[in-house]
Amino acid sequence: MRNPHAGVPFDTPDDQIAAALRDVSIPTLMLSMLHMTGDADLIRGELRPAGLFLNEVQGFMPEEDKDAVRARALEVIKDYRDRGCPEPEPLSEELVHEMMEWLVVEDVGVEYVPMMLADLELDGRDHDRPAPPAGPAADARAEFPVVVVGCGQSGLLAGIRLQEAGIPFTIVEKNPGVGGTWWENRYPGARVDVGNHFYCFSFEPSDRWTEFFAQQPELQAYFQGVMEKFGIEAHVRFRTEVVSATWDEPSATWAVITQPVDDDGNPVGDPETLTARAVITAVGQLNRPKVPDVAGREDFAGPQFHTARWDDTVELTGKRVAMIGAGATGFQVAPAICERVEHLTVFQRSAQWMFPNPNYHEKVGPGVQWALRHLPFYGRWYRFLLFWPGCDKGLEPARVDPDFPDQQRAVSEISDGARAIFTDWIVSQIGDDPDLIAKVVPDYPATGKRTLQDNGSWLRTLTRDDVELIRAGIDHIEADAVVTVDGERHPCDVIIWATGFHHARTLWPMEVVGRDGVVLSELWGERPAAYLGITVSGFPNLFLTYGPGTHLAHGASLIFNSECQMHYIDRCLAALIDGGHRSMEVRPERLADWHRRHQEEMSKLVWSQPSIEHSYYKNSAGEIHTVMPFRVVDYWTWTRDLDPGDYTFD
Secondary structure: OOOOOOOOOOOHHHHHHHHHHHHOOOOHHHHHHHHHOOOHHHHHHOOOOOOOOOOOOOOOHHHHHHHHHHHHHHHHHHHHOOOOOOOOOOOOOHHHHHHHHHOOOOOOOHHHHHHHHHHOOOOOOOOOOOOOOOOOOOOOOOHEEEEEEEEOOOHHHHHHHHHHHHEEEEEEEOOOOOOHHHHHHOOOEEEEOOOOOOOOOOOOOOOOOOOOOOOOOHHHHHHHHHHOOOOOOOEEEEOEEEEEEEEEEOOOEEEEEEEEOOOOOEEEOOOEEEEEEEEEOOOOOOOOOOOOOOOOOOOOOEEEHHHHHHHOOOOOOOOOOEEEEOOHHHHHHHHHEEEOEEEEEOOOOOOOOOEEEOOOHHHHHHHHHHHHHHHHHHHHHHHHHHHHHHHOOOOHHOOOOOOOOOOOOOOOOOHHHHHHHHHHHHHHHHHHHHHHHHHHHHOOOOOOOEEEEOOOOOHHHEEEEEEEEEEEOOOEEOOOEEEEEEOOOOEOOOEEEOOEEEEOOOOHHHOEEHHHHOOOHHHHHHOOEEEEEOOOOOOEEEOOOOOOOOOOOOOHHHHHHHHHHHHHHHHHHHHHHHOOOOOEEEHHHHHHHHHHHHHHHHHHHHHHHOOOOOOOOOOOOOOEEOOOOOOHHHHHHHOOOOOHHHHHEE
16 A cells, blocks of 8 residues: 555646646755655755744745756656656665754754654554554453543544554543534634644644644634544534543442533533543643633623634624733734724733744645645655754743843843844834834743744734724723723723633543542642643543643644653553553652652743743742643653553552
8 A cells, every 4th residue: 555645646737747846845845856766865965955943944945946946856756757656665764864854954863763753654654553452452442441531632533542442432522523622712813823734643644724824614624524534423422521530449430420511511401421441531721711800890781702702693893892811812813803893902911922924824825735745755744844943942942041140031042032033023013113012022031921923913903093902900891891900991892801711720620539539629729740741640540631741832732742642541551451450540659750850840941930920821829730841852752652660550
C-alpha cells in the first residue's frame, strides 16, 4: 500500500503545475523534490533558506532564488509525473536529520530527532497506534469497558486509540456534537492561533484547509470528518453530562452517573449510571465560562451573554455594544463585529502582548492545496516547518534571569528583545496616538501571559472612531450602561462577556470520588496535581488528558500534547489489562516528586513573576499549577514508555 504521505498521483498539465509553484513554500518544495529525485545535492548548494521565524514559510529567500527553485522544480515534477508518480524510496535517518536542520537553518538537537521522526511519519506508520491484541489479551480487553468524558479533540482521539486497542468504550459529551472548544466557541471571528497544518492529528492531516488559521466552522467540520472516518459516533452519547464518577473498591470499577441535557445544558430526563473499569477525562481546561460577579449585572435591561455561549438571536447591527474583556477572545470578536455595530466599547483589564503574523487571516491558495495533495511529503515537511519554531522556542524568552535589573520591564536580555519587537509592531499599527499606545502596550514582561498573534486587525479596530478602549475598572452595571470606577457611564444596549474560563478549577463541576471516599476537588483545592498531568494517587484507573501542568504557553499545540498523553494512557491500559490486574495507581512519592519539579521549574519562568497580574494561569494565591514549564521534547520522551515502578498494581 502506498505511503499515505507520498502524495496522490496526478496528471496535472505543465501550466497548472507552474501556477501552483507560485503559491507554495519554496524550502518545503525543495525537500519534496529531494524525495522525488533522491538527490541530496539539492540542499547542499547555494539555494537554501536564510532564516526561520514562526509562520514565515519562505525562509527569507530572495525572489531570484525562489524563481530559480521554481524553474528547477517544474522540470523535476514533470519528470516525476511522466514516470507515473512512483512512491519515493525511503531516506536514511541521517539524511532526514540533515533535511530538518537545512529547513530550519539551525541545529536540531539529537534529543529532538526521535520525536520529529515519529511526528513526520515519513515511513507511513502511525507511531502511536496501539498494537491490536490477539488471543487471551483480546478477550481481556473486550471485557474492560472505558468511559471517556468529553468529545473534543482529546476525547475523539481517546476513542480512536481505544478502538484500535480493542477496548470497548463510551464517550459522554454534554454538547450536541463533536469538537469541544470548536463546538462551543461560535462567536464571530473565532479561529485557531496555531497553524492548521500542525493543529490537526498527526495521523490525519488535511489538504483541504481554506485558511492557514481556520475559523470555527472549518475546525468543527474537521473533527466531524475524523469522527465519521473512524466510526466513533456510534460510541458517543451526545447531550449527556457526567455528574460524578465514584470508585468502587470491591468491584474495581467506576460508577459514572450521567445526566441527559438539552442543547442549553439544562437537565432533561433521568440520570443513568455507567459502569467502567477505567475513566479517561477529556474535558479540557478552558471549558466552563467565567462571568465575574459585577454589581448590578442582573439589572441590565438588554441582552448579555458570554462569548462561549454566543447568542445568534441577538441582533448587533446598529447597537451600542459593551464588550468586557480584551484577551484572546475579545481580540477576535472586536474586528469581526465593529463594522456593524453603532458603537463598540471595549473594557480591558490589562493589555496583551502580540506579535505579527501576516498569515493570520490569509486564505490557503489553490497551489498550496495542490502541493499538499500531490507532492510527496510536502505536507509533512510543511508541518515540521510550522512545528519547529514553536517547539520550545518560547521557553527562551520566558526564562527569568534574576540578575536582569528591571523585572517589571523584562526578565532577561532575550525577554527585553522580544519586548522591543512586539512594541515596534504594536506602535506601527496604531500610528501617532500616544493615548491609545499607552493603553495597548503592556506594562509587564513580554510573553508573561498568553501572547496573541495579530495581522493588524485588532489594533486597527481600536483606531476607529466608533470604537473606544477603556482601561478603567468596572464599578457596577446599570440598566443601560456600564459604570467604571472613575464614575463614567458607558451607555450600551448589549453586553458581551469575553471574560474567559474557570481555568484553575480542573474537572469542575464533575465530582470525582476515589479510594476511601476522597473527593478529588477537595483534595486539590486550587492546587491540582497529576503525575505527568495524567494520573493521581488514590484514584485508580483514572486517566486525565490536558490535566494539571500540561497547559501549553510556549509552543507545540494541545493536539500534540493530547497525542503524547493518549500514547501513555495506551501503555497504562496495556500494562493493566494484559498483566491481569484489577487496578493501577501512581505511587504518592512519584506524584509528589513530579509536582515538586513542576513548581521548581515554574518558579524560574516569567509566568510566575509577581509583576504579572490578572493572569488566568494563576490561582488566588498567585501560584501556577496548570501550565507546563517543561520542554515539549522532554514531555514527549517521558510519555513514550510506562515505568511500572511508578505504579502500584492490584
